[in-house]
Amino acid sequence: MIQIGEYTISRVEEVILDEATSLFPELGEETLAANRGWLSPNFYNEERGVFLTMVHSWILRSASHTIIIDTAGGDDKDRPLSPRFHRARTGFLERLKAAGIDPEAVDMVILTHLHSDHVGWNTRLAGERWVPTFPNAEHIASRAEVEARDPERGAASRPPASWNVYRDSIQPIIDAGLLRLVEGNEALLPGVSLFPVPGHAPGMMGVRVEADGKVAMFISDVMHQPLQVSYPDWNSRYCEDQDLARLTRAKILDQAAREGALLxxxxxxxxxAGYVRRDGDRYRFEPVETML
Ligand SMILES: [Zn+2]
Structure with a gap:
């Protein structure tokens, strides 16, 4: 755990996924060979020749608040377009409870963006219905994201199978009166604020926690792998707006290096998690020493 002011930062894991190296179209054999030494074994699996992708929720706790940042992929969801998340059973909720987090006691859920691996545990299956997993939490999402994913608005031209995420994980939160739309740059609580990180997804937001001269920045999918600290121009194949994703990444790396922020x-x-250090005219990733 890490402490910043009144907030304790921890995480609850859902799954660890193998990710083919085609995640980065620009990555060649030579570059991979030059970086394997520091990537293996935590970020890259030598035997299988794949990157390791964590899917987890970040937890922020104080005496008065329990906040979840992103809700992973979820159980039982129909995801024909993402086989890795299709009708999954991951034990996430049990791990959350084992970590001392009662879903009823969660008072805020921050959804950095609305891709399927970030909103799944917004809801759980109760009989035939999707009901909020965190029934007492205000769920915070950016207006741009909700508009982009709504099948009757921005997502109208996308394939109907892609609407499942909105229908089973966003609409029930709206119906329960639990969704609060934001612009992406709000102060939420003393020391906790949102900042815009568009590109990977149109309305993606980061979460900044700041106290006693320490800064932590939850940067969502601005980077998928620490290799992008060394190669900031590389986008993942999941980035929706390639140019904007690059611009945002450059800005965040510069800011994190200048502020000494924990990413x-x-x-x-x-x-x-870790820090970004300047290394000549490049950046280097320095993993955090505390176990999270
Ligand atoms: Zn993601």
Missing amino acids: LPAHFGQPY
């Missing part, structure tokens, strides 16, 4: 991305392998 907590959504998918980095153990120890899951």
Whole structure:
């Protein structure tokens, strides 16, 4: 755990996924060979020749608040377009409870963006219905994301199978009156604020926690792998707006290096978070020493 002011930062894991190296179209054999030494074994598996992608929720706890940042892929969801998340059973909820988090006691869920691996545990299957997993939590999402995913608005031209995420994980939250739309740059609580990180997804937001001269930045999918700290121009094949994703990544790396901020991305392998250090005219990733 890491402490920043009144907040304790921890995480609850859902799954670890193998990710083909085609995640980065620009990655060649030579570059991979030059970096394997520091990537293996936490970020890259030598035997299988794949990157390791974590899917987890970040937890922020204080005496008065329990906040979940992103809700992973979820159980029982129909995901014909993402076989890895299709009708999954991951034990996430049990792990959350074992970590001392009562779903009823969660008072805020921050959804950095609305891709399927970030909103799944918004709901759980109760009989035939999707019901909120965190029934007492305000769920915070950016207006741009909700508009882009709504089958009757921005997502109308996308294939109907892609609407499942909105229908089973967003609409029930709206119906329960639990969704609060934001613009992506709000102060939420003393020391906790949102900042825009568009590109990978149109309305993606980061979460900044700041106290006593320490800064933590939850940067969602601005980077998928620490290799992108060394190669900031590389986008993952999941990035929706390639140019904007690059611009945002450059800005965040510069800011993190200048501020000495702890970066907590959504998918980095153990120890899951770290710092960005300047190394000549490049950047270097320095994993955090605390176990999260
Ligand atoms: Zn993601």
